[in-house]
Amino acid sequence: MNILIINAGSSSIKYQLIQMPSELIIGKGLIERIGSENATVKYKTKSVDTEEVMLIPNHSAGFKKMATLLMDPDQGVIANVNDISIVAHRVVHGGNTFSDTTEITQEVKDKIKELSILAPLHNPHNLEGILLAEEAFPTARQIAVFDTAFHQSMPVKAKKYALPNELYTDHRIQAFGFHGTSHKYVSEKAISLLKLKSSKIITIHLGHGCSITAVRDGKSVDHSMGFTPANGLIMGSRSGDIDHSLIFYLVNNLGYGMEEVNALLSKKSGMLGLTGLRDLRDIEAKAKTGNKECILALEMNAYRIKKYIGAYTAAMNGLDAIVFTAGIGENSSTLRSLVCTDMDYLGITLDPAKNESKSSNIREVGSTEAKVKILVVPTNEELEIAKQAFGLS
């Protein structure tokens, strides 16, 4: 069975065609800068690897282009639309409604739309992707996989804020959590690798967005992102945790507008604000030449992660493993090392040689004697989405 995974953003469509249960990727690609004359269209199969720059005026055109490529007589991988059994959509916000992967009905679409108020930058585009997929692949089942679903298991004490109760009961103001598909995928990999029955694991997703989850017996019990993906760890351009009163100070005393502050915190802060650089590779390279801002930014980043590890160890009263994943987590031995240094009181000790060795496989990088395992687990959100969609079929 072929499952098409769709991740539709504000100006992009990311797609992957996966054969299940073999888990074989038969085609994938990315359309970026939708709405411009210089949109890029990337497409890759076993035998083809192309990139075109062209006019893609809107998402609808993007979808048509993708379908055309997949069914192209020369470069394609399927004969016609009927070869796709399921289209599985990544949807960012499932609110309190969706704690699991769901077949898309009119009701589900209404709900995703309604939840746009909680994720205005994501849900509307995810929904547009669904509508276009229904048109383009009318014979396929449409399935939604929610970023927030994995965190629906968080206990109330972890997800509720200390605000007037009616904000929780009447206005759904609570922590939802994000990156759920990734945290679920890597925690399951870790649990199966370590053959744990009962387990206390911390998964650390470090990409452009960064988040950390306490996973007890396979279930998310606490998580660093909250009502939105703004807080918690230091990210590429997001501040993560701050004293919220700063917002009032910036507006009342430094003359910022509200939306300006919002943009400052989400687009000009984090590692970018601290170093002027976006890519962790550049920051690491500059730190190696002795640049003080870059050295400090890496230290701050690691220090925040350390504190969350401690917090979740206390929350679970124990720790079997920590798991690094995503672009930075999988590749930056520097950051892993900064996080794991001087953490032996909690049972965490790195094996420096193992940590340095490059690999794209799941691997242990902790010292063998240490109480807590340290794993690097490459994440694969598309595969997790395919698995969940396949599980529903």
Next chain:
Amino acid sequence: MNILIINAGSSSIKYQLIQMPSELIIGKGLIERIGSENATVKYKTKSVDTEEVMLIPNHSAGFKKMATLLMDPDQGVIANVNDISIVAHRVVHGGNTFSDTTEITQEVKDKIKELSILAPLHNPHNLEGILLAEEAFPTARQIAVFDTAFHQSMPVKAKKYALPNELYTDHRIQAFGFHGTSHKYVSEKAISLLKLKSSKIITIHLGHGCSITAVRDGKSVDHSMGFTPANGLIMGSRSGDIDHSLIFYLVNNLGYGMEEVNALLSKKSGMLGLTGLRDLRDIEAKAKTGNKECILALEMNAYRIKKYIGAYTAAMNGLDAIVFTAGIGENSSTLRSLVCTDMDYLGITLDPAKNESKSSNIREVGSTEAKVKILVVPTNEELEIAKQAFGLS
């Protein structure tokens, strides 16, 4: 030598006359509701304990009333103003300027005034107290003790936010930390009781405001409150940590005004928002009758503290003792028990009987076998201020 301790607030003056080095309190009192016809004037000495309700139109009148009481032929404790050698003022915000107790000069006053921008609810009143004390006690030395001073030792990685650098360098946007006098006092008591040379301690100040400090070798290295005393632990009516994006959501989607949100977070949240009650005693009593909101609020409060304990244990890579202090920390065996339950992975185990026994003395309430000591240390900010002022003399 007699030292008069002054804590001047927006509508109150709290004072204590302490003989040093004997540490004897020879008189103390509180003037509240300044600016009203029904101001209350409390005054207590070894032989007198009075409370008057009267017109106190302003702080100047309050100061005169206090001086009159202290020097009253019948009820007083000193003969004339010359019997006061030092007036020591609690000043909330010392910014980055004051890392220690300081003799008050014109420059210091200018600086305290300038720092009012960072503590508009406190510094102006603290300064007014200084000016009035200079007038009322012209022969006494005037000394300032800053709430923020103890936290000046925090390393940059703990006090800097992941925001654009210029906010830190040009606008002093950073964590300052508060309740410093209390955290210093109780951590020193703990270190001396436990006879520790090198030490890793966490002090937990739970009063109306609540905060927690990581104290390494007697120095604050991290702290839960930041740029203002708004964040960190759940407090009487302050939310503590939230996802800061909530502020934008409340304004943009729920129609709140900025100042309304500010008031909501600082005056209607925390335990009050969760339970409708302000006093922890009432919350505990209602929880005992099975009230779900009160039970949950206590759990959330303790859970937040647990996570900070874990975070600071990771930050210091170890833990010798945790110290509970202030109204709740000293008196609520319930909250201490919620915090210390299921914390043995970090080395924390309570002795339930010791925890329940009432006392107003410094005491250990942990299990004797546990790695980490658990102490209850009554705080005494006035005495700490007196000691510091005496130390300068």
